């Protein structure tokens with residue numbers, strides 16, 4: 001999948017950056033329940049890591065999506081899930097629609113600084129009453145002169161406590177739910193925006209998650225991305241990449257989880273031998289590795305087909321689903337072999353057990369993936385695919 005010298009160079013650069021600039025601070029940032037996104041992103045921007053697949057006119061490198069996947073996978077070396085997620089939001093979740101459909105002026109104002117690491121972005125889709133059901137969002141953007149006036153709220157927004165801007169999905173008309181939504185760029189310092197609360201979580205602690213209110217927030221209509229009414233479609237279009245990103249991001253993290261556990265089981269003495277000498281233990285670890293390699297094969301296949309221009313809605317959804325499943329079963333099985341040590345806060349497998357639980361919920365829950373896959377298979381009672 002990552003078969004060029006450029007992929008290797010990217011992964012080596014990123015791995016060095018993680019070892020020197022991120023992992024030494026992860027425990028502190030986890031305890032603080034926030035990490036210094038501006039500081040970290042600026043350093044990453046200086047290394048050219050925040051715009052791999054973005055247009056060169058705005059500071060990106062214009063590479064194909066295999067590079068984003070290579071980066072997502074390498075981010076799995078970070079000793080927590082929250083920081084990779086926050087980086088992924090910046091590189092692959094709040095910027096794709098802006099890069100594809102935004103005007104030149106919008107891209108200069110918001111995309112170029114995000115690629116340079118000078119601005120932190122976030123994506124505001126989910127609301128308290130509408131997460132899986134994106135069409136059900138209630139936030140509105142009503143026209144007033146040359147402006148939009150935004151009212152409503154967004155829930156669960158990664159990076160939102162430190163973001164400079166949010167790409168907001170809002171209803172811009174009363175029409176059909178899939179055709180009345182638009183994506184609008186909103187600077188977070190605009191009057192009327194407030195952080196309703198910082199959400200405390202069971203995992204992903206280094207990543208800040210906020211609930212944000214919009215109370216008569218006025219932004220110029222030129223902040224609209226692409227065409228009015230196309231926001232839902234733009235958002236759906238980028239889901240293929242988001243799912244590939246999520247699947248690729250789980251691979252290295254899961255491999256580390258298995259390897260750390262092998263090292264531990266090899267050292268841990270009990271009953272006159274080592275923990276690893278028990279057939280149940282080494283068989284289970286062999287099984288987990290087999291599961292991981294099946295996810296890798298699926299993810300790489302989906303990625304390769306995507307890069308060759310094919311629609312991979314089905315395969316990318318399968319990869320996201322399988323990644324969600326394995327982010328639960330692999331850390332859970334590994335944690336068991338750590339005994340009491342696996343039940344401590346500072347244990348990295350325990351952290352992955354907590355952080356990884358989100359993979360089956362965020363960016364499309366497992367059941368949403370199953371719905372898409374069954375539609376693609378033509379076996380869903382609703383819409384028929386093939």
Ligand SMILES: Cc1cc2nc3c(=O)[nH]c(=O)nc-3n(C[C@H](O)[C@H](O)[C@H](O)COP(=O)(O)OP(=O)(O)OC[C@H]3O[C@@H](n4cnc5c(N)ncnc54)[C@H](O)[C@@H]3O)c2cc1C
Nearest residue numbers: 123124125126130131132156157158361362363364365367
């Ligand atoms: C830490 C964190 C970070 C996040 N970051 C962002 C962000 O940056 N921006 C953003 O917009 N959102 C973000 N989200 C929101 C996330 O995408 C939603 O939580 C997710 O889409 C699920 O929506 P929900 O929480 O409203 O659950 P609901 O939609 O209420 O779903 C609840 C459960 O119902 C089940 N379910 C859903 N659909 C079906 C179905 N069709 N059939 C059967 N069962 C089903 C699933 O088990 C699901 O977990 C984040 C969430 C978290 C927890």
